[in-house]
Each structure stands twice: as structure tokens, then as C-alpha cells.
Amino acid sequence: MFGIDVSYHKGNIDWNKVKPNINFAILRLGWVGNKKNHSLDSKFEQYYRQCKKLNIPIGVYVYNYCNSEENARDGAKWAIDKLKNKTLELPVYFDMEDESIQNLGRDKLTSICIAFNTEIEKTGLWAGVYANLYWYNNYLNKEEIKKRYTTWIAHYTDGTDKYKGEYDMWQNSSTGKINGVSSDVDTDYLYRDLISQIGNIKPTNPNDEILRLANEVISGKYGNGEERKKALGDKYAVVQDKVNELMAERNEITYVIKKGDTLSGIAKKFHTTVKELARKNNIKDINKIYAGDVLKI
Structure with missing residues (x-):
């Protein structure tokens, strides 16, 4: 399956034109940081409504600045609140790529991922991890992440089946051309049929x-x-x-x-x-x- 991932940087998107060209979309929910410093993507609500209106399957990603497990758990609770009464057909992905935290070490960064995703999973939502190939290989305990969660890797190169069987989704380009999006856009190949596995889910009482x-x-x-x-x-x-x-x-x-x-x-x-x-x-x-x-x- 082929899709795109977008944030406010893409501005106003004509989803009617986009729909025939994709099978799904991953929307940036926002970013989470330290000391309860979290922010909703300014286009998330608009993109969400438009995708739902057109029955485009969606997931979300949350960009991470959190430098501790405690902050990550708080960020996850913030994300859960923003997803209240919303339905997703794909996971909530924790985006691990920021330079400000890369020197915390593999074990610490992996533990931060687990802290965030554990809170997400308590609600019944699916949790995943997004990172580029270098991050997976150098800053995370890759095998532990892959054992626990669905994985999404970024590596810009040719082909369509580059990481089939190794990761569940591959972000293959940041310069995709899609009718309805006015500028270059990230494109993705989903190898695992998560849409069928997950169905329409929404956060529940975590307990x-x-x-x-x-x-x-x-x-x-x-x-x-x-x-x-x-x-x-x-x-x-x-x-x-x-x-x-x-x-x-x-x-x-x-x-x-x-x-x-x-x-x-x-x-x-x-x-x-x-x-x-x-x-x-x-x-x-x-x-x-x-x-x-x-x-x-």
C-alpha cells in the first residue's frame, strides 16, 4: 500500500485530488517535549476532518523532544487527550530523530520509546516507532523495538520493496509529487496490512x-x-x-x-x-x- 505523511508545512491540501493516488495518510499530531511542553500541529484538526470525510485511512505521528521516561509518559497522556473521540485505522507513531536527544544512549532512548508507547497501548491504540535508518542502527536497541512495536523506517533510496519483511513501513522519499499537494511530500510504502488488523479504533479509558x-x-x-x-x-x-x-x-x-x-x-x-x-x-x-x-x- 502507498501513502503520504504530512504536517502543517504542507499548507492547505486538496484531499479530493490526493485520495485517488494514496491508500492512507499519516498526520502529524504535534510534538512533545519536557516540562509538559507539548504542541498540537496547527493543521492536524483540518487534515483529520478532511480525511475522515473522504474515508482515507489515517494514523498519526508525534515528534519527540522528551529526554526522560517521565516526560515521555506525560507527552503520551497529552497525545491521548488530543485523540479523544477520534478514530484511527493506523498506529500512533513515536518519532525518534531529534538531534537534541541523540546522545542519551541506546538504552535510555529505547526506554523513552517504551515509556511513551506503553501509555498509548493502555488505551487500546496501536503504538509504533518511526526513525531513520541511521537512528535505528546507532541510537536505538533496534531488535527490542522491532520485537515490541510496529516499525516505520525512513531511508531515501530507489525501489518499492527495499525493506519488505524487515520493517512494516518504509518512508522512501521526501520529494514525492502528489496531485493535490502543492509542494514535495513524504511518501511511504506499507508492507503489513495494519488497516485490516487494527480496524477503526479510538482511545478508551486506559484502565x-x-x-x-x-x-x-x-x-x-x-x-x-x-x-x-x-x-x-x-x-x-x-x-x-x-x-x-x-x-x-x-x-x-x-x-x-x-x-x-x-x-x-x-x-x-x-x-x-x-x-x-x-x-x-x-x-x-x-x-x-x-x-x-x-x-x-
């Missing part, structure tokens, strides 16, 4: 779905390890965080499984039995436990 899923996990509905990850899909990380939070609030004794642990060893450490641990945690095979899972003791 609703995640809380329900977390309580179902605690009740044993989704099993453990790979079974749970498969059942929860892209929501696994945020649901597991909520599970840990709920279990702490309930004053339950818990233990995070580490690499090399055995159920018998954990049982001995906490003066309980393998049978009791298996019962409490709905473990079907006592020889299969997974690092990172949380056990109720």
Missing part, C-alpha cells in the same frame, strides 16, 4: 481493557510463558506490568522467575511445595517455567 486482561491473567485464564505471550500478543508487556502492580497492591508474595530457576528450587526457597506453586499459578508442566514470568508464592 478498562488492560485491567480486565490483567485480572484474567491472575485468574489463570492465559496460562504462563509462551502460552500467555501468544494469547495476549502485542498487549503482553503492558498487561504483565499491570499484573505485577495488582499483585503488589494485594500484598501477595510474588517472585520473578530468573534464567536457570527451577520450580523445585523456588519452592524450597520459599518453604512451599512444587504442587502448591503449580496449583496457584495454573502451571500444567512443572518442568516448563519461563524467565520473566511472575509466580504467586
